[in-house]
Amino acid sequence: MEQKDMPEKIPLCLTNGKLNPESIRWDSYPFVHAELYKHWGRKKQWMYWAVVSPKGVFATVIANVDYMKIGSVYFAKFNPSQAIEKTKIQFTKKNIYIPPSPYENAQFTHSSMQLEYKTFSNTTVLKAQTKIEGKPFTAEIEMARDISFPTLNVVIPWSATRFQFTSKQLPFPAKGKIQWGNEVFDFDEKETFACLDYGSGKWKYKTDWNWAAGYGQDKKGRKIAINLGGLWTDGTGQNENGLWIENHFYKIHEEVKFIWNRNNPLDTWSIKTKTSDNINLTFRPFHIRPDSTNLIILKSKVVQCFGNFYGTMKIEEESISIDSSLGWAEEHHALW
Numbered sequence: 001m002e003q004k005d006m007p008e009k010i011p012l013c014l015t016n017g018k019l020n021p022e023s024i025r026w027d028s029y030p031f032v033h034a035e036l037y038k039h040w041g042r043k044k045q046w047m048y049w050a051v052v053s054p055k056g057v058f059a060t061v062i063a064n065v066d067y068m069k070i071g072s073v074y075f076a077k078f079n080p081s082q083a084i085e086k087t088k089i090q091f092t093k094k095n096i097y098i099p100p101s102p103y104e105n106a107q108f109t110h111s112s113m114q115l116e117y118k119t120f121s122n123t124t125v126l127k128a129q130t131k132i133e134g135k136p137f138t139a140e141i142e143m144a145r146d147i148s149f150p151t152l153n154v155v156i157p158w159s160a161t162r163f164q165f166t167s168k169q170l171p172f173p174a175k176g177k178i179q180w181g182n183e184v185f186d187f188d189e190k191e192t193f194a195c196l197d198y199g200s201g202k203w204k205y206k207t208d209w210n211w212a213a214g215y216g217q218d219k220k221g222r223k224i225a226i227n228l229g230g231l232w233t234d235g236t237g238q239n240e241n242g243l244w245i246e247n248h249f250y251k252i253h254e255e256v257k258f259i260w261n262r263n264n265p266l267d268t269w270s271i272k273t274k275t276s277d278n279i280n281l282t283f284r285p286f287h288i289r290p291d292s293t294n295l296i297i298l299k300s301k302v303v304q305c306f307g308n309f310y311g312t313m314k315i316e317e318e319s320i321s322i323d324s325s326l327g328w329a330e331e332h333h334a335l336w
Contacts, residue, residue: 009033009101012155012165012200019155019163026154026238028249030167034100034200039161041066042202044336045098047106047117049126050213051141051174052326053192054078056185057287057306058139058178060128062098062108062115065298065336069096071108071115073128073139075178077185078287078306084180086132088113102167102198103147122146124172124194132180141176141187143194145169150249152242156201156233164201164232166240171195171215171225193225193326207232207334210258211240212271212283214309214327218320222246226309226325228271228279230256241279243313243320250315254278258331265290265303269329281311281322283329304330 009032011020017038023031036043046063056077063070069090076083088110090096095109108115113130128139151169158164175189193215209232215225225244233239234255241252254273261267269283285305293300309325 007031011035012163013037013202018160019157023155023165024157024238026152026251028150028153030102030151030153030198032153032155032165034165036200036202039202042162042204044164044203045200046198047098047102048197048199049117049141049194050197050328051126051143051176051187051192051194052215052306052328053187054326055191056178056187057328058141058176058187060115060117060126060139062096062106062117064093064096064098067091068298069093069108071096071110071113073113073115073130073132073137074289075137075139075180075185076287076289076306081287083289084132084137086113086130086137088130098200100200102151102169102196119145119147126176135181137178137180139176139178141174141194143172143174144189145172145194149247150244152227152240152249152251154238154240156236156238156240158204158236162202162204164199164203166201167196167198168213168227168240168242169196169198170213170227171223171244203336205335207336209332210330211332212258212309212327212329214325216309216322216325218245219323220321224320224322224325226281226313226322226327228252228256228281230258231331243315245315245320252279252313252315258329260329260331262303265305269305271329278314279312281309281313283307283309283327285329299335300332301334302330302332304328
């Protein structure tokens, strides 16, 4: 489903495999056609959805890293803490589709896992089916996703042949059900939000990044959502930092830094702007998702924590007070 009443998209990647220099910018709608050409092995595309409530999280990803295709599901209950996950890898492109736009359908089909993300005019539906620890696992999530809602879209340029388009989209009210064997978990749309991370680009083999996203209310009772990132965008002149207040999006052009205890990720994190006090957040985790992968040609180490954000963000001379916004913060190191 394409964005309505928006300007025509421009190419992200030229047919010679190089970055289109006209695409180096940000906008509040997905302004590029993110098809990639040439440089086999460096192309990376994914659609990652996280569905979060105070009681639990469901996350799923469809990813194509050129030399392998990945489908994954993760589900955790927060209290008491319980987590399960499943990842499947295949090497044929026949059974995976990641679109050149975040408003189109995606799918991953494996003999033991089926993932489907379907986008309609005002809703998006996520479906997953697999087995985990010998028990059937199914998920069906429906979210209210108005495609005219402002989103964070930016092209990060490392060089003419290394670049990334990312579309961060949140917060969408979501509802649905997870079933694992005889256990059933319901997401209530009154307390649940969904977030999309869509990416398409050509990455360096060694990369690192931070990411934080959250949703809640400020002290004035307004709905707010945040997206902050670092490391991977540093020094490029572009970043993925922004704030939603109700139906308005505000871009933050300053770089941020993530400060956390690598020996104990469940300690309080700090996220601040590097050269001012415009962002001064603390993040208090209550659930951790450590993850590591070693597949010879692809290695990664991730620490992702779920918790609550507190602090202030200054936007257009206004100081926004954030109190107990639910979300996550992470650090990822990849050789891919």
